[in-house]
Amino acid sequence: MPRxxxxxxxxxxxLTREQVELIHQVSMQILTDPGLISFNREAVDILHSHGAAxxxxxxxxxxxxxxxxxxLVLKALDTAPRIVKLGARNPDNTLIMHGDEPRVYFITGSxxxxxxxxxxxxxxxxxxxxxxIRVPEFKPRRGxxxxxxxxxxxxxxxxxxxxxxxxxxxxxxxITEDNKDVNKFFAxxxxxxxxxxxxxxxxxQLDNVVRMAELVAGGKKALEDNPxxxxxxxxxxxxxxxxxxxxxxxxxxxxRGLPVAVSSSPQAGTTAPIKEAGIIAQINxxxxxxxxxxxxxKPGTPVLYGSVPVRARMDTLGDSxxxxxxxxxxxxxxxxxxxxxxxxxxxxxxxxxxxxxxxSSIERLFSDIxxxxxxxxxxxxxxxxxxxxxxxxxxxxxxxxxxxxxxxFFLRQPRIDQPEMEAVLKQIRAVVTTxxxxxxxxxxxxxxxxxxxxxxxxxxxxxxxxVFELAYERMKELLARPVEHIDRETTSRIFEEIPGILxxxxxxxxxx
Amino acid sequence: xxxxxSVSKDIIxxxxxxxxxxxxxxxxxxxxxxxAGTAGVVELTQQALGKNISPQVIITDGLTxxxxxxxxxxxxxxxxxxDMLASAEAVGAAMDIMKPALESANVETKGKFAIATVKGDIxxxxxxxxxxxxxGSGYEVHDLGIDVPTEKVVEFVRExxxxxxGLSALLTTTMTEMGVxxxxxxxxxLRSSVKVLIGGAxxxxxxxxEIGADAYCVDAFDAVRVLEGY
Ligand code: B12
Numbered sequence: 001m002p003r004x005x006x007x008x009x010x011x012x013x014x015l016t017r018e019q020v021e022l023i024h025q026v027s028m029q030i031l032t033d034p035g036l037i038s039f040n041r042e043a044v045d046i047l048h049s050h051g052a053a054x055x056x057x058x059x060x061x062x063x064x065x066x067x068x069x070x071x072l073v074l075k076a077l078d079t080a081p082r083i084v085k086l087g088a089r090n091p092d093n094t095l096i097m098h099g100d101e102p103r104v105y106f107i108t109g110s111x112x113x114x115x116x117x118x119x120x121x122x123x124x125x126x127x128x129x130x131x132x133i134r135v136p137e138f139k140p141r142r143g144x145x146x147x148x149x150x151x152x153x154x155x156x157x158x159x160x161x162x163x164x165x166x167x168x169x170x171x172x173x174x175i176t177e178d179n180k181d182v183n184k185f186f187a188x189x190x191x192x193x194x195x196x197x198x199x200x201x202x203x204x205q206l207d208n209v210v211r212m213a214e215l216v217a218g219g220k221k222a223l224e225d226n227p228x229x230x231x232x233x234x235x236x237x238x239x240x241x242x243x244x245x246x247x248x249x250x251x252x253x254x255x256r257g258l259p260v261a262v263s264s265s266p267q268a269g270t271t272a273p274i275k276e277a278g279i280i281a282q283i284n285x286x287x288x289x290x291x292x293x294x295x296x297x298k299p300g301t302p303v304l305y306g307s308v309p310v311r312a313r314m315d316t317l318g319d320s321x322x323x324x325x326x327x328x329x330x331x332x333x334x335x336x337x338x339x340x341x342x343x344x345x346x347x348x349x350x351x352x353x354x355x356x357x358x359x360s361s362i363e364r365l366f367s368d369i370x371x372x373x374x375x376x377x378x379x380x381x382x383x384x385x386x387x388x389x390x391x392x393x394x395x396x397x398x399x400x401x402x403x404x405x406x407x408x409f410f411l412r413q414p415r416i417d418q419p420e421m422e423a424v425l426k427q428i429r430a431v432v433t434t435x436x437x438x439x440x441x442x443x444x445x446x447x448x449x450x451x452x453x454x455x456x457x458x459x460x461x462x463x464x465x466x467v468f469e470l471a472y473e474r475m476k477e478l479l480a481r482p483v484e485h486i487d488r489e490t491t492s493r494i495f496e497e498i499p500g501i502l503x504x505x506x507x508x509x510x511x512x
Numbered sequence: 513x514x515x516x517x518s519v520s521k522d523i524i525x526x527x528x529x530x531x532x533x534x535x536x537x538x539x540x541x542x543x544x545x546x547x548a549g550t551a552g553v554v555e556l557t558q559q560a561l562g563k564n565i566s567p568q569v570i571i572t573d574g575l576t577x578x579x580x581x582x583x584x585x586x587x588x589x590x591x592x593x594x595d596m597l598a599s600a601e602a603v604g605a606a607m608d609i610m611k612p613a614l615e616s617a618n619v620e621t622k623g624k625f626a627i628a629t630v631k632g633d634i635x636x637x638x639x640x641x642x643x644x645x646x647x648g649s650g651y652e653v654h655d656l657g658i659d660v661p662t663e664k665v666v667e668f669v670r671e672x673x674x675x676x677x678g679l680s681a682l683l684t685t686t687m688t689e690m691g692v693x694x695x696x697x698x699x700x701x702l703r704s705s706v707k708v709l710i711g712g713a714x715x716x717x718x719x720x721x722e723i724g725a726d727a728y729c730v731d732a733f734d735a736v737r738v739l740e741g742y
Binding site: 435436437438440441443444445447448 | 640
């Protein structure tokens with residue numbers, strides 16, 4: 001049984017059918033004029049051999065102008081699977097995504113450099129020295145492999161986290177470009193039994209991580225049937241450029257037939273038009289270009305339509321995930337992906353502010369609710385992410401989990417049907433004849449059925465706001481709860497066959 | 513005879529179990545459906561009286577013993593307020609059935625409690641909850657309703673001599689009516705005959721003192737506690 005996610009009954013849509021088609025047409029025009037600039041030779045060759053017009057561009061870096069004709073895109077859309085299965089170490093955590101079914105899965109990630117620790121120092125009131133208050137204090141530091149293990153561990157226990165994208169970039173002294181991939185994959189897979197999606201730091205490590213996944217899944221065939229890992233590649237850099245190394249990685253991932261999210265992250269105002277019509281037409285062209293290339297490499301490669309559009313902030317021209325338009329763009333992309341029938345990877349919940357608090361709650365909840373309502377299949381809703389993808393705070397992830405639970409509850413379908421109406425009519429007629437005229441008696445059958453939402457789980461007592469402290473307690477509780485690690489035998493095979501994994505990650509050899 | 517004792521024990525134990533489940537009548541489902549379709553507290557109380565089991569035993573070993581368990585489960589958060597109220601309602605209904613028997617046996621209830629939402633105020637959710645819970649706790653509750661004129665309250669106190677009077681007001685504009693009621697009771701020399709408890713969103717401990725009420729209750733459970741202290 002796969003995870004259930006939440007099926008959004010009538011998803012929220014911003015665009016009319018005509019608008020969707022218009023965007024599609026303009027994206028097609030963009031793909032032929034101006035087309036894409038490719039810095040990757042192989043992509044050029046592949047596209048050229050299938051009929052794309054190619055022209056070399058003079059300059060320092062070798063590059064080509066590639067014009068992708070519409071029929072090539074349409075053919076690719078034909079071979080791209082409508083249903084994508086993302087497996088998991090624990091098969092109960094499998095995700096099944098239908099491109100035309102708005103079933104939302106809530107996913108963690110993505111990779112941040114900074115890990116935010118939290119502490120609760122005690123302050124004494126100057127006015128009343130007998131009064132002490134505990135105030136949360138957030139301390140940023142560079143992320144480590146240990147942090148990644150902790151994050152994977154806690155996310156394993158977060159009820160709403162349907163899949164795991166690593167949340168922190170590992171920057172230990174003994175981590176190099178060459179051993180980074182194997183360590184991030186192992187740390188994540190070993191502490192989390194949900195689907196694991198990741199980018200790749202070095203193409204040289206691709207076969208090592210795939211081999212690791214085979215060992216964990218139980219062999220090559222087992223991994224094919226149960227793809228416990230998938231990749232995310234941002235092969236197109238906005239505006240409209242195939243990046244050399246990521247495109248190379250993408251091509252190799254497609255060759256291996258593993259699921260891959262083709263994502264693009266244009267920034268409205270700087271690397272994409274500030275106008276909604278413009279950024280959507282462009283990102284759509286960029287994602288379709290990636291999908292087309294992937295399907296030409298290996299038809300039938302499972303792909304996700306990955307959209308991470310964001311608006312620039314006007315003061316710094318940095319990303320503004322907290323801006324209202326960012327949510328609008330994401331919702332538009334969800335609609336475009338559904339138009340093509342390809343499962344969508346979308347983004348919400350990333351906030352602009354650096355620490356948990358009022359601003360972070362408002363920014364993240366706003367986008368989480370509206371984007372979830374639009375029904376993306378793979379919602380990278382950024383458990384714990386702050387400061388526009390730069391900071392991860394485990395405490396915030398625990399809070400987010402509670403909020404996603406509320407959103408999931410909210411998205412449940414209403415029950416309005418004949419038997420239900422008859423039952424309530426009977427109730428109403430019965431209650432009005434009683435002296436108290438209260439319906440309280442009818443609450444009871446629902447109380448324990450999960451049909452009534454709970455109170456806010458971190459509600460404090462009295463006049464104080466204890467949300468952070470209570471969430472912190474919960475976080476510690478989750479960390480203390482064990483996770484199912486990869487078994488001893490598989491672990492030793494992984495350590496034998498795959499070079500570069502830090503010995504301290506082998507829980508069976510620790511302390512010996 | 514031996515069989516008779518065990519039958520009565522069985523009925524009392526079943527009454528207790530049904531109070532815990534909050535099943536007033538046969539139609540009620542209860543907290544789970546383990547007793548669904550079987551007789552509820554009302555039917556069982558009738559059966560018990562029919563078998564000449566003393567109301568005192570029904571109250572002590574059935575109803576009160578059941579409520580005791582409900583109270584414990586409520587305080588450990590296993591039960592919610594609707595569960596508590598369902599049990600209280602079941603007990604209240606049993607008390608109604610036993611009223612004639614109790615009177616003829618001269619068994620004293622915990623006391624008469626009159627409750628009203630004061631003049632000008634129509635809020636009654638809180639007042640009703642208080643009434644249900646107190647009734648379920650063994651008080652003989654007389655609900656005078658909403659928007660009750662002071663004269664009607666005074667008259668009831670004079671005629672029916674309740675030991676306790678509960679007044680509810682949710683509006684700052686109607687809470688002053690509580691002071692008016694207390695004054696009127698004094699003028700009619702009835703004040704010492706009755707303890708006055710007040711409650712509702714508008715009022716407070718200080719206000720209770722100001723108008724000379726005996727107690728302010730923050731909620732229905734507080735009312736049970738306060739009454740138990742008398
Ligand atoms: C529901 C409600 C209504 C409903 C009432 C339905 C009903 N059947 O009662 C309706 C919509 C009809 C209503 C009408 C009005 N309401 Co109104 N209403 C409320 C509300 C939201 C909740 C009250 C409630 O039922 N709470 C739930 C119950 C369980 O709690 P409770 O009543 O406090 O009771 C508990 C305790 O207080 C205590 N208790 C209460 N009474 C007693 C008595 C005794 C003896 C004891 C021991 C304990 C006790 O135990 C109870 C159980 O635990 C309150 C807001 C609030 N914060 O209270 C406003 C509120 C009371 N209403 C308000 C107003 C202004 C009005 C109206 C005047 C609005 C209008 N302009 O028409 C009218 C009043 C008309 C009138 N003449 O009374 C204001 C009052 C402000 C003020 N000035 O004081 C409030 C505070 C809302 C607000 N902030 O504006 N209201």
